[in-house]
Amino acid sequence: MRVLVVEDEKKVASFIKRGLEEESFDVDVAHDGEEGLYMAESNPYDLILMDIMLPKMDGLTAIQELRKKDIGTPVLCLTAKDTVDDIVKGLDSGSDDYLTKPFAFAELLARVRTLVRRGQQDRGAEIRFADLRLDPVAHKVWRGNKEIDLTAKEYSLLEYFMRNPNQVLTRTQIAEHVWDYTFDSFTNIIDVYVNYLRKKVDKDYDKKLIHTVRGVGYVLKED
Numbered sequence: 001m002r003v004l005v006v007e008d009e010k011k012v013a014s015f016i017k018r019g020l021e022e023e024s025f026d027v028d029v030a031h032d033g034e035e036g037l038y039m040a041e042s043n044p045y046d047l048i049l050m051d052i053m054l055p056k057m058d059g060l061t062a063i064q065e066l067r068k069k070d071i072g073t074p075v076l077c078l079t080a081k082d083t084v085d086d087i088v089k090g091l092d093s094g095s096d097d098y099l100t101k102p103f104a105f106a107e108l109l110a111r112v113r114t115l116v117r118r119g120q121q122d123r124g125a126e127i128r129f130a131d132l133r134l135d136p137v138a139h140k141v142w143r144g145n146k147e148i149d150l151t152a153k154e155y156s157l158l159e160y161f162m163r164n165p166n167q168v169l170t171r172t173q174i175a176e177h178v179w180d181y182t183f184d185s186f187t188n189i190i191d192v193y194v195n196y197l198r199k200k201v202d203k204d205y206d207k208k209l210i211h212t213v214r215g216v217g218y219v220l221k222e223d
């Protein structure tokens, strides 16, 4: 389980990091909102712990930015301010739960476990994009009513696209997520697989969903 802690108070951040690492979580720390947002966008975390009062960009704005980009990682807000207003604002902006500082580590751990579990259950839920439908439990894919037969790699590639729609995915990102490996000079294998996938997902349909972004990578989008 990978957790991102966005917290500018170094003592609090290292207290959380140490505690979670003892519970076998992998923990990264960011010390301001911009860094936190950047890390959350570029790594697949299972949970984000987000302080509200942060330098450069406040936590609520960072959460809004993430949600705008369709990144649905569960977020637990850490707030020193216990006014109802701030908490409501936090939940409106897309955070999943909050904890008021100061908190006991046991309380934090209980919330973390609940959110991680919930996030994993969500990952079992069907994913839809345009007329594509993917069942992550059965590993099945449909376009409209037609089931599409994919190999394991093609399936993983499509799942990665569908979990990150409307975002340009670089070949490096695709290699790291789908092959768990950095390919560097072998990135044409990705082009080959994207072409396999296109033949099955797009070829027989007027509306193409997988688009090439020249010199950068690929994007799953509707036009």
Ligand code: CA
Pocket (backbone or CB within 6 Å): 007, 008, 009, 051, 052, 053, 054
């Ligand atoms: Ca703070």
